Amino acid sequence: MDFTEQQIERYSRHIILSEVGVEGQEKLLNSKVLIIGTGGLGAPAAMFLAAAGVGTIGLVDRDVVDLSNLQRQIIHQTKDVGKLKAVSGRETINEMNPDIKVIEYHTFVDSSNIMDIIKDQDYDFIIDGTDNFAAKFLINDACVLAKKPFSHAGIIRFHGQLTTYIPDNNTPCYRCIFKQPPPEGVVPTCREAGVLGVMGGVIGTLQATEAIKYILGLGDSLAGYLLTYDALDMEFRKIKIKHNKKCGVCGDEPHITSLIDYAQPVCDLSTGTIKG
Amino acid sequence: MKVQINGQEKELAGPLTVEELLKVENVKMPEMVSVEINGEILDREQFSEVIVKEDDEIEFLYFMGGGACGLY
Ligand SMILES: [Zn+2]
Numbered sequence: 001m002d003f004t005e006q007q008i009e010r011y012s013r014h015i016i017l018s019e020v021g022v023e024g025q026e027k028l029l030n031s032k033v034l035i036i037g038t039g040g041l042g043a044p045a046a047m048f049l050a051a052a053g054v055g056t057i058g059l060v061d062r063d064v065v066d067l068s069n070l071q072r073q074i075i076h077q078t079k080d081v082g083k084l085k086a087v088s089g090r091e092t093i094n095e096m097n098p099d100i101k102v103i104e105y106h107t108f109v110d111s112s113n114i115m116d117i118i119k120d121q122d123y124d125f126i127i128d129g130t131d132n133f134a135a136k137f138l139i140n141d142a143c144v145l146a147k148k149p150f151s152h153a154g155i156i157r158f159h160g161q162l163t164t165y166i167p168d169n170n171t172p173c174y175r176c177i178f179k180q181p182p183p184e185g186v187v188p189t190c191r192e193a194g195v196l197g198v199m200g201g202v203i204g205t206l207q208a209t210e211a212i213k214y215i216l217g218l219g220d221s222l223a224g225y226l227l228t229y230d231a232l233d234m235e236f237r238k239i240k241i242k243h244n245k246k247c248g249v250c251g252d253e254p255h256i257t258s259l260i261d262y263a264q265p266v267c268d269l270s271t272g273t274i275k276g
Numbered sequence: 277m278k279v280q281i282n283g284q285e286k287e288l289a290g291p292l293t294v295e296e297l298l299k300v301e302n303v304k305m306p307e308m309v310s311v312e313i314n315g316e317i318l319d320r321e322q323f324s325e326v327i328v329k330e331d332d333e334i335e336f337l338y339f340m341g342g343g344a345c346g347l348y
Binding site: 130131132133136154155156159160161176177178179182183186226237239240241242244246 | 282283305307308310312315316317319320335337338339340341
């Protein structure tokens with residue numbers, strides 16, 4: 001592909017890196033990353049992937065922007081309140097970098113649509129930017145079954161964690177660590193929840209880093225490790241995780257061969273109660 | 277006996293099971309925690325049987341997401 005003069009300038013700090021160069025930048029521009037959830041994690045991940053020149057970015061979200069999102073979901077602006085998040089995300093991305101083709105999916109993922117979405121553009125890498133266990137297990141199982149690399153992450157209060165799954169690599173998956181979602185009634189009400197806005201920035205940006213490294217074939221990924229971050233102690237820990245032979249989806253005798261829709265209670269922050 | 281929990285050295289009294297350890301360590305929601313000992317993820321069903329030994333390296337891995345984790 002031929003770079004325009006503007007592109008050479010835009011990506012000059014990448015191109016000057018011997019590990020990236022013109023060739024690497026071309027790989028990025030030809031790559032496709034799917035971001036499921038454009039919230040605390042997905043917003044910064046999408047921004048940095050767009051800035052880096054990842055040519056196709058899929059955004060999956062059925063939510064509309066709420067004023068309370070703006071404390072951390074930096075892809076959305078005050079003027080976007082009430083707008084579909086995938087639309088708002090696409091607009092911000094294209095204002096920043098018109099090179100990027102953004103595909104909007106105005107839906108939440110479930111067992112009926114996730115495979116179609118993953119395969120829609122044959123995405124190279126998937127970022128789990130969701131905030132609930134049902135979606136996290138669904139994304140894990142779908143990526144394992146479809147043999148797609150993905151980044152799992154979670155944030156809460158002053159804590160965050162992430163890991164990377166690479167297929168056919170004896171990599172542990174999310175389910176290798178956590179066998180199944182916590183039992184209903186254990187997850188506390190949203191009244192107790194909260195998150196420091198920057199947590200998504202730190203962890204979502206690390207997810208974007210893993211995607212870029214995977215596309216460029218650089219360095220060592222977090223496959224086989226869970227990275228945890230405690231903002232109060234300012235401590236990162238990289239915990240070695242082995243592939244779990246008894247894992248339900250990627251173990252020696254997997255019993256999960258089709259996708260599962262776990263019940264997901266929905267939080268109503270205005271009343272602090274759980275619906276559904 | 278000395279063990280490591282999430283990278284920190286701890287002095288524990290007597291032999292105890294993983295279930296007991298979660299109590300001693302004040303883990304508020306044990307259902308929200310996976311436990312790895314010396315690199316192996318335990319089955320939840322084993323928590324009441326597996327005995328923590330001297331020099332074990334234990335990791336409490338917390339579910340995170342959906343406004344919850346096992347830390348509080
Ligand atoms: Zn697994």
